[in-house]
Amino acid sequence: NYRCRSAFKLLEMDEKHHILRPGLCVVDCGAxxxxxxxxxxxxxxxxxxxxxxxxxxxxxxxxxxxxxxxGAIFLANADITNSRTHMNIKDKLPTGKADxxxxxxxxxxxxxxxxxxxRLVNMCLSLLDLAQxxxxxxxxxxxKLWDGGESSVLRNRLVQVFQxxxxxxxxxxxxxxxxxxxxxxxxxxxxxxxxx
Ligand code: SAM
Numbered sequence: 391n392y393r394c395r396s397a398f399k400l401l402e403m404d405e406k407h408h409i410l411r412p413g414l415c416v417v418d419c420g421a422x423x424x425x426x427x428x429x430x431x432x433x434x435x436x437x438x439x440x441x442x443x444x445x446x447x448x449x450x451x452x453x454x455x456x457x458x459x460x461g462a463i464f465l466a467n468a469d470i471t472n473s474r475t476h477m478n479i480k481d482k483l484p485t486g487k488a489d490x491x492x493x494x495x496x497x498x499x500x501x502x503x504x505x506x507x508x509r510l511v512n513m514c515l516s517l518l519d520l521a522q523x524x525x526x527x528x529x530x531x532x533x534k535l536w537d538g539g540e541s542s543v544l545r546n547r548l549v550q551v552f553q554x555x556x557x558x559x560x561x562x563x564x565x566x567x568x569x570x571x572x573x574x575x576x577x578x579x580x581x582x583x584x585x586x
Contacts, residue, residue, distance in 0.1 A: 393424045393425040393428060394423050395562070396426060396494060397425035397426065397428060397429050399494075399563050400425075400426045400492070400494075402561060402562055403573070404429070404433060406558075407556075407573055409490060409532060409573070410429075411433065411434065412433075412435035412440060412444045412446060413434065413444025415448075415485070415488045415489050415490070416436075416447065416448045416488065416489065417451065417479055417491045418448060418493075419451050419470050419491065419492065419533075420452055420493055420534075421451055422454040424456040424457065424459050424462070424464070426450075426492055428459060430448045430492065431460070433446075437461030439461075447483070448462040449462065449464070449465065450462055450464045450465070451465045451468045451475065451479060452464070452465075452468065454466065455467075465479065465482065470516055476519065479520070479524060480524050487524055487526045488524045488529065489525075489526055489529050489530065490529060490532070491520060491524075491525060491530070491532070492532050493513075493531075493532065493533040493534060494534050495533075496510060496534065496536075504538060506536060507539070508540060510534075510535060511535070511540040511544050514544050515547065517533055518547055518548070518551065521551070525577045526577070527579065528576055530573070530574065530575050530576075531548070531552065531572075531573075532572070532573050533574075534569060535569075535571065536568045536569060537569075538568075548572060551574075551577060552574035552576055552578065553575065553576035554575040555573070555574045555575075556573045557571070557572060558571045
């Protein structure tokens with residue numbers, strides 16, 4: 391039983407794109423009420439329910455509170471656009487590093503499409519700062535976006551630091567027509583542009 395139907399979007403994307411596996415360390419941004427964290431706990435074996443597989447780790451981060459979930463820890467009252475939150479996340483990670491950053495974050499939509507888009511792009515851009523401080527080389531970032539004029543700004547930034555960037559749209563979100571996800575794999579930090 392999942393806390394929210396959004397679980398099915400992550401299950402579908404993971405099925406197709408192999409984002410999660412036992413032993414990985416996951417940061418779930420905009421985690422409340424916790425359905426993606428439930429999926430992540432299962433897929434990375436964070437509760438150790440598969441004794442013969444490596445045990446992963448899941449931390450969920452949100453402005454809101456999440457009810458406890460076995461195998462996950464939650465940071466509440468945490469704004470992902472605040473660098474202090476990034477330090478708090480890093481402190482909680484067993485090795486200070488994560489393999490996967492998930493984000494299903496969304497601002498409270500005000501209904502003005504361009505403004506909502508702009509705010510979500512800015513939230514996603516702060517995930518790149520988070521990546522710089524915690525994401526392991528080779529790591530993955532999956533983030534939700536509402537389409538709009540600045541999508542390419544975000545995509546270009548992702549392409550600079552990830553080798554493989556895709557736009558994915560799970561069937562489960564077909565109805566929310568403006569909603570897509572960027573799946574960025576193989577994190578390689580800033581490339582050295584000075585060498586041309
Ligand atoms: N993936 C979640 C699940 O499956 O249960 C649903 C996430 S919900 C669509 C979006 C969440 O993003 C909300 O809980 C909201 O509080 C959170 N959020 C919005 N702005 C945020 C911010 N600046 N920092 C952290 N979380 C934020």
